[in-house]
Amino acid sequence: MNKTDIIKECLEARKTIITKLKMQLEGPGADGSIPNAEHEIITDIPSRRYSCGILYPQRVTLETEDTDDEDKVLDEGNLPVTDGDEASVAEREETRKLDSNVKIVGDNKSEDEDDTINLTNQWCPSSMGITFFVTGDIRSLHIRLTFGTYRVSGLEDYCYPCDVSFDYDILPSDIKNHIGLTEDKRFFIVKEPFDEKWVRNTLNVKEASPGTCNLWIPLMALAQQCNNTYHKSYVRIPHALDFQFENREEGFIDLGDSLDDTDCHLTAFCKLMDEDKQIWSITLMVSNEFKDYKLKEYEKFIFQPHLKVTIDEQDDARFFDRNQVKNGFSIDDEEERLDLLYRNQKNYGSGLGTSLQWDIDENGKGHLFNDFLPQKELPGMDFRLPTDEFTKEESEQILSMKVHSDLDGTSKEKKLAYLSRLVDSYRRWIADLEIKEKKLPDKYHRAASMNLADCKEAAGRMADGLDLLRDNEQVYTAFSLANRAMLMQRVHLGIIADEKYGKERYGNEDVQESPLGQMLTDLNEIENYCKYGDTCFWRPFQLAFILMSLKGIVDEDSTDRELVDLIWFPTGGGKTEAYLGLSAFVIFYRRLVYGKKAGGTNIIMRYTLRLLTSQQFSRAATLICACEIIRKTYGVKESGKQNRYSKKKKRKVRFSGMSRLPLACGLGTTIHQTH
Template identity: 30%
Template sequence: MPDYANGRDRMLQLLREELIGPSPQGKEIDCTKPISFDVAQESYGPWRQQGSGEEILQRDPPSKRYGVGVLYPWGASIEDNQTNDNSTNIVAFSDIVENENDNNVMTSQAQKSIELIENRSGSAEGTTDIPDIEIPAVKGNRPSSMGISFLADIPDDAILTVNASGGRYHKHTIFLQGQERIWWLRSQVTIRATFEASQLCTQRESKLEDPNIQADNADDLDIAVELYSRPYKHMAGRRIITVCLVNRSKKQNFTDQYCLFQSFFKVHINTSETSNLIHPYPDSTAIDIDVDNILPLDDEEESLALLYRKARTFAVGHNCAANWGPADTKKQEQLFEKNYQKNGEQTATIETVAWVSAETLPTIEIPSTTPNVERKDGTKVEVEMKALAGLIPGDDGIHALKEVLQLYEDWIEQQSREISTLDLKYRQAAQKHVDECKKCVDRMKQGLYYLQTTPKAMRAFKLANHAMLLQQTHAGREPRKYQTDQKAVTVSFSPPYHELDLNKLEPNQGKWRAFQVAFLLMTVQSTADPQSMDRKQVELIWFPTGGGKTEAYLGLAAYAMFMRRLEKSANRGVQVLMRYTLRLLTAQQFQRASTLICAMEHLRRKNTEELGTNEFSIGVWVGNATTPNKRDEAIAMLNGLARNDRSVENKFLVNKCPWCRAQMGPIKPAKSGRSAGTIPVSGYSRKEKTVIFHCPDRQCEFYRNLPIYVIDEDIYEKRPTMLIGTVDKFALIAWKNEVRNIFGINPEGVREYAPPSLIIQDELHLISGPLGSMVGLYETLIEELCTDRRYERPISPKIISSTATIRRYKEQVQRLFGRDNVSLFPPPGLSVDDSFFARYATNAEGNLEHGRLHVGVYAPGLGSLQTAQVRSFTALLQSPLALSEAERDPWWSLLLFFNSLRELGTTLSLFQSDIPDYFRVLMNREGKKFDELRKFWNILELTGRLKNEEVPEAIAKLEIEYKKDGQRDRPVDVCLASNIIEVGVDIDRLSLMTVVGQPKTTSQYIQVTGRVGRRWWERPGLVITLYGLTRPRDRSHYEKFRSYHERLYAQVEPTSVTPFSPPVLDRALHAIMAAYVRQLGDKDNARSPYPYPSHLIEKLRQILIPRIEAIDPGELPNFIRVFDNRINQWKSWQRNVWEDNSGNEIPLLVPAGAYVTSEQKHLTWQTANSMRNVDAECNAVITSLYAEAEEGQNNG
């Protein structure tokens, strides 16, 4: 297998050479003698200096060539020109390159894909194009200094040494055919400055310089090392020190030879006894017990301080990033490895380091996390689904479950013993962590006991394991393509259908990860037993991207559905609600869960006596932009697809049989130009007044019918066992009486079936801000609709959720779900690197495995973020050609993330002109032929603007691997993406990403960058973040690059959810009132809001008040005021209809944003039909009508 990690190192090296330099290339030439070329072609180069091998710039002046790590003369502005450099006399390769300059690296196919993206309209779901705050550069000055600040002990015999380096370029005249030309020759500059303790430890703040600074090759370049020292907390000998490297050359001397390029410096403090004298920096914004916090740390902050105690900040940068390390560091990465576990033994926290340095292209490798649990002999613990399903004679799998529990108990005991070795400041938090782990293992043991002593539960558990095994094997089938014979009569699928043999599994199939099966054991009792003490406890899964969270709660969902079926309750209601925040992710997970439902239905059909005659089924409940709401819409859509009407979008979501993977949907003609006539629509059929799904292959078990429903009206009638939807779809409870069917309520407002008993809420961290607040208010009613009050003790639903962050998770859960009890799984241990179920991956020697490498680019010398993109993208896209063909695939497809569609559009324009132009510059500079440049074929968009059918097509394109130049199916070259990639885009081959501008939240940054390097053991990821020059937040992240990334999860911003704040109540309380009446009232209430339903509204008041008192009691007076005001409006308006599309009556509800007259505005409630955007939108159009009007007036 190719060494992809070496390929990554090469990619980074080439990026560094492009942005910082130097990049010496070509043959050596003696520059000590006059250089003259009689033939232009002889001068092409590239050349480097004989002897030293140093770089020669033949085309661009150095200030144009490089834009990172440059210190300019003092006061130089971006607008300053460089006329003194006589740049017109630089060798112009545009004169010497042949007609190749007319070629474009963008093929016609790539240009068409760019045009397609340009012409795509609409806004991306879940995105807001609100730009970050930007400030203009101060007087437009170029940077002339960079520095780092740190805290250090300065003993009496201490010597502080600053070693700096860089490069400067001198003009060198050559002759080409008798005419003068300018080359720039690089020479290495080294600087050394020393300071003694007596200079540093004055009583007050002091500014120092070394008058005896040593500088080699600096000549007339005025470079200074400035040092600022001030006392810290009146502690003798401890100082906060700032060291700066400054270019003091005057502005009027602003020519390239007065700039310092490739700037770098490193600071050491040494005494006769030690060199580790630099302490953690007192950063007041960090969560650390050691720093001066304005307020004492709360429990969560103490927990984070414990977990990240090994990732200390020892310096911060100014106009640069900071790095640090101990005295014996040979490589920067070794410090990171020393901070974490090795061979199962806890290492001590590093409290001091020996050196700090200033970095202009900072890098940090984030450790990879593995879910593998190993025995003491190093073998991996695996729990086989076949055994737990009862499919292996003599092995029921229980011993494997007990082994996981025993290993976890042993690990907890080890953690408990280590508490006494911690600093006192960490022990309280450490004990809390261990106590939570003990609670967790106790619940697992109780769950196992429950299974062993409850026959129905054990049976449901076995069936769930069997279904999950079938789900894994069938989901892993190769897609089967639709094909016909030459006469288009006989239909077949390639590859042909074959039954799967569960005795011949792939190595990665049929096995639970330890954390997955532990989660199941922890939750089986509270999910099945409505009287369980943990029924109202919210289970929150916190696990890194790609760890297998979805399988964990799919397994629990299967168990819950089998358990209810075994209860013989003979109800046909919805049992499981799975909710997501983005409709496109919902559609993807729907396709994934459909295979599980087919597996369950397969088992039911084989055992109807035990599992009944009612089918297991699944529905997807999302917006009309994704699926059809009505049956007549679906039939019209089916007819349009059959006519090959390109204006008709396929919203049926199902593009392959979930069981055998046979192709479904419209079969496009082989010749793309064909548009007339009908085409086959595979697997979609009209039946009575609706559209049904069936596998198109007669050999498949689901040839007659697939238990899948996507049409809203079908969902209300069929009440599928599992329903997948978006959170904002639930706003329909105020608009559609039929929604009550989902919750088992009949037209008389009486509960006929059990409501959903299991709610799975994915990506909880995305439910924050305005969306989270709206969801929290609606959730009050959702909880009531899911509560079964037919028994003496009402039965509440079990809630499962997952999150990418644990900041303020208890508060968020309480405000969203109104529940005080929440269990985080897996609970953390004593360090972030090990929670037993998730550990930093190490090799046999105990060293960290490869992780995702993050790189920060802040390029003030380039003048704009757009120029930084052009340079960076060109380097990253061309670099794979420097690798062998076998090494190229991970780095071939560049994934670009943008914070807004506006920024995406700006970059798209760069691919049309600036980037192709810079490829020509690259060709000229490096003396390449046009054939040696990268050619582009596929530019792809992956945003919420894509149609539903386009998303799986885009993902399929991203999965195409690079094999060799000229391959038939070309891989994607560039993918421009928005927040849609945060979740659900799991493509193992992707390893290269650029993030344009720091994302608005750390949780988004974590999720987005988690899309690359998923197979870290084979092809580790490379993420480059381009920071905006005029964005203060971007610059702050750059200057604290290492600190931010080493404590990434601790940096996540707490979410904000305020469901009962005045703006939310004003906007949506009336919707909750209307929804309660429409869903729980009788036929008369559902038909008309008149007369005022006082008994129902008072019931709602009694539901809401306790919730507000528990969540935000300060909002209760305002709630009562708003609630009573809405009652008075309802009574006084006396509206007869809920909504009216005919315009004959004024309804009680009108869609938010819809046009209403001034009279209606005060006689009706504007009500959201989505929880996201509730305001009216309009587009501005530039018109020329004013000119016509003026002309008319003049003529008149």
């Protein structure tokens, strides 16, 4: 299989995953699309089965005489529940969950459209919408709204797919009394309700009967649909409606109320942005107008609401890029920079409580639609240095952790020359941008100038860090040791990730004699890390981040200490490696400069997700272990000989007498500390 086939197969797999994910989270189709996705039967409460793309009823507060008290909602605990009615218990639990999270809205709903838009921001939203721009005759827009509602299923709804070649006539009479076939013989249907116990008993008794061997799965599925005693099943009712504007007028337009005998309401707000060019801003809002203080009327929920607006080739209108609309509002510096950054990206609108996607050609013809699970493929990052400036060998020398560590015999002057070439390349890139700036439209010049000023400031900070490495021996030593620690960390993380060592790490008594054991024994000699470190490289932005941060760490009077540097990079781009490298530098520099007073907290890492915390703590722990080994061994005499890594008098340093490196991880209200 060649690379093209592999990519094609991966893309198909990704498409399948996304499709299945949407079916499970938004629906329809989570229960196997029986009899089909549009009319599916699900054996769970719809709002429990699906978690997005739901318009909930609007919550209503009780009118009380005491207006000083907070709004009160009826206590769901007062709802009557019959003994053994587990379905009612499940519904009550679902209601309580919603009650604890939903923001309550008042009964006196204003006619202003802001109220409808505000309903999109609730924990359980009651509305959603889209805003887009068109130019031309808005009466030619084709608006299509689709959504689904669910009702408790009945006997006539229960069905399961059947092979058209199945011979129904050979079935035993007691099975025929309970199930039948549709006229087209595509589905089993239920004549009389039955449960799973009946299925087991019947198929066991009739095990030898012809035709029953393939009925286990269909009958068990039908039994679950029939079993309304404890778990109700729900059938989906699809709704699809089409709309068009009758007039070209501004303001609020009620396109439909109680649509398709439901509580779904469609409203439009039209505003003429440019009368000469006939540029319109149009907002379409779909809302659930039913008010339910218990959120218990599941038949009143609106599921999978989707708006689609189409402009055909023959229509006298086209979609308009909102970036070209002059709204007359002043924008701040950040918005100016974003306009510059995305100047070549089309933006036809935005979503309210949902996202907006489109398929529109260069002439503004096509369609746009809302999506509750949007997706966007981003181009991959190229971490190589410019190939027109550096050969592959030069790039590897510049970015190598091994080369910049104290384990490598390359001279200090040559290592600094490598780093200097990195900074010079960045400055040449800035110079090229200055040439491109002159060709930009005038409205982008201010933002481009601000960006270039920031780039030049970053280049200056990188040069300051390079000067510190050149002039301050303690800074250079800490930088070299930080590279060694990162090299050691990368080697050990590579061992963990290597599948061929997996079995040897767990329960293998002969691990010492295995390739893994031999490798770990080999790494007891620090210099042997060089044999495994030929593939350990920095990415250019990581080295740049470390260089530009050195002055703020070393110089206590530096104005850089007033800055907060943000590494803005996609997941997997290397943000962690960048600040771990800087963390290692801080650890060694403090011990070089402050000696035994360098203890205490050096670095604080904070994460908002438990699993992310665990994964990042593992990576940090590997680095701290590497730093601890260096602290114990750097500059120590072995067998009466001076350690080769501190043979120069000016680098004779011993860390072993200093405090060891503690590592702590705090989860919730407890702290687990590891040394």
